[in-house]
Amino acid sequence: MKNILLFLLSFIASDTAFAQHFQTASIRKHIAFLASDDLEGRGTASLGEVRAANYIADYFKTLGLKPVGTSGYFQPFEVTFAIDGKAHAMTGRNVVAFLDNAAAKTIVIGAHYDHLGKGFQGSSLSPDSKNQIHNGADDNASGTTGVMELARYLTENNVTEKHNYLFIAFSGEELGLIGSKHFTEKPTLPLTSVSSMINMDMIGRLTDEKGIIVSGWGTSPVWGKLIPPLARKQNLKYTVDSSGVGASDHTSFYLKNIPVVQFFTGGHGDYHKISDDADKINYEGEVRILNLIADLLMNLDKEPEPEFATAANPHSGATTSNFKVTLGVMPDYSYTGKGLKIDGVSKARPAEKAGIVAGDIITRLGGEEIGTIYDYMEILGKHEKGQVVEAEFLRGSEVKKVKVTF
Ligand SMILES: [Zn+2]
CATH class of the missing domain: 3.40.630.10 (Zn peptidases)
Structure with missing residues (x-):
């Protein structure tokens, strides 16, 4: 309504x-x-x-x-x-x-x-x-x-x-x-x-x-x-x-x-x-x-031609194709708070299997803190398929912990 x-x-x-x-x-x-x-x-x-x-x-x-x-x-x-x-x-x-x-x-x-x-x-x-x-x-x-x-x-x-x-x-x-x-x-x-x-x-x-x-x-x-x-x-x-x-x-x-x-x-x-x-x-x-x-x-059209600037690129190289593992989540790119906010989860992938749903905010993964999406990418780069790690996340104001299998 x-x-x-x-x-x-x-x-x-x-x-x-x-x-x-x-x-x-x-x-x-x-x-x-x-x-x-x-x-x-x-x-x-x-x-x-x-x-x-x-x-x-x-x-x-x-x-x-x-x-x-x-x-x-x-x-x-x-x-x-x-x-x-x-x-x-x-x-x-x-x-x-x-x-x-x-x-x-x-x-x-x-x-x-x-x-x-x-x-x-x-x-x-x-x-x-x-x-x-x-x-x-x-x-x-x-x-x-x-x-x-x-x-x-x-x-x-x-x-x-x-x-x-x-x-x-x-x-x-x-x-x-x-x-x-x-x-x-x-x-x-x-x-x-x-x-x-x-x-x-x-x-x-x-x-x-x-x-x-x-x-x-x-x-x-x-x-x-x-x-x-x-x-x-x-x-x-x-x-x-x-x-x-x-x-x-x-x-x-x-x-x-x-x-x-x-x-x-x-x-x-x-x-x-x-x-x-x-x-x-x-x-x-x-x-x-x-x-x-x-x-x-x-x-x-009313401006002088725009000047080119080399933009800070904190995540150079950290594209998804470099990872051996992922959680199978779609991050919310508009979220500016601490942690990784989830927009969607893919069926039958590690996050969904562990019970993580859209709206959850993952704050820790594999013992490391997630401040921004780039921390998340870095953490992924350190793991291999089959590894089991702990994920801590916020659902509303509730803190939850689950085991995730990559
Ligand atoms: Zn596209």
Whole structure:
């Protein structure tokens, strides 16, 4: 009941107080198509990926954007991945379009459109995930729709900005940022003309409690200057992460010394599962996030070109792929208190087996204290499969201890 009331209130507020650049109806339409069973989870190099790419390219064409792939709007790339232990060489494709305002500098607006397909390429968190469609509505039909909607907005706003815009829907992200790495290695427009990159990965699950998580904050002082007032205007709570290196495609641009910023509404229990479906998207929330990004683009247009800064990267190297063990939990990245707050647990993995549930805050693991998520990552790096350790956590105000088997 409370949620419904909040939803109505914020809907009325955003409808009357601000210009509405975006409508839930068109966001709903794009996500419904991209996350439909027909596209079979948009696995890189699959038929579903090709159909999604065609849909995005057709939309860019309708808007009159210039095709700037290597083959029309498409930029194909080679990708090798293992299916049941056997390596397959395949072709994935980025979709790339250009809004030419005859400016010297270009802002890249990107999101990955690939997802986990039918669960054969690994990284699904659903049990028995093979041959099941992973629709990936939040991850990342939501961000792909953001690219399409911002392309429409910038085309139709009757303003000739002082920047050009390059819209890229990346593939191969779920296999390791392959499409964006390919683009930054073989750019179809000189990277020296790119002044910043805006990425959207999972912007469909906004809650008032968590707000948005903004990464790349430390890659240029411009983000800290422009974003806080815009977030207030949209009544969006935000948490910042300084690093330009993260688990999405902005990383590829940061590593080429380009200021980056990425928007994310946080993890949830459906992350990388077959239940990440379109009916769970907060469409009105996505409207607010896109309003913020559109305003950010307009403000960037009035600024001198943003300066690049090397961002502190406390967790360099500590990516999940380096661990032999994990708890099978989705951390709450917006949580800033002490410990590791859990957003979701994966079925039949160590945390779930030990009785840890969403909402718990793990404060100690294997005899070591967890201050932040980075402590948790460090502790994981010290353990092996099969080891049994003690985990201490808070459930509400209650302190609990359980044995966890990695
Ligand atoms: Zn993603």
